[in-house]
Amino acid sequence: xxxxxxxxxxxxxxxxxxxxxxxxxxxxxxxxxxxxxxxxxxxxxxxxxxxxxxxxxxxxxxxxxxxxxxxxxxxxxxxxxxxxxxxxxxxxxxx
Numbered sequence: 001x002x003x004x005x006x007x008x009x010x011x012x013x014x015x016x017x018x019x020x021x022x023x024x025x026x027x028x029x030x031x032x033x034x035x036x037x038x039x040x041x042x043x044x045x046x047x048x049x050x051x052x053x054x055x056x057x058x059x060x061x062x063x064x065x066x067x068x069x070x071x072x073x074x075x076x077x078x079x080x081x082x083x084x085x086x087x088x089x090x091x092x093x094x095x
Contacts, residue, residue: 009084011035015062019066033059033066040053043055
């Protein structure tokens with residue numbers, strides 16, 4: 001689905017910009033993380049693929065980072081790149 005892939009690209013930019021540079025509001029990031037967690041949870045139940053598991057871990061990491069419990073720029077970049085490349089492949093390949 002190209003629309004969901006485009007959303008993932010946009011969400012990756014917003015989350016990365018917020019966690020690394022403080023851009024965008026926490027409310028927007030919380031909304032995005034809610035979407036990622038719900039979608040990841042639903043896809044884990046239905047398909048049990050590794051991408052959904054990583055999405056769920058990404059969502060949990062961002063929540064932990066937003067609450068100031070743990071945040072690491074290298075981990076943030078790795079997760080954001082993962083999520084962005086997944087969105088890019090979805091847009092380019094239509095999956």
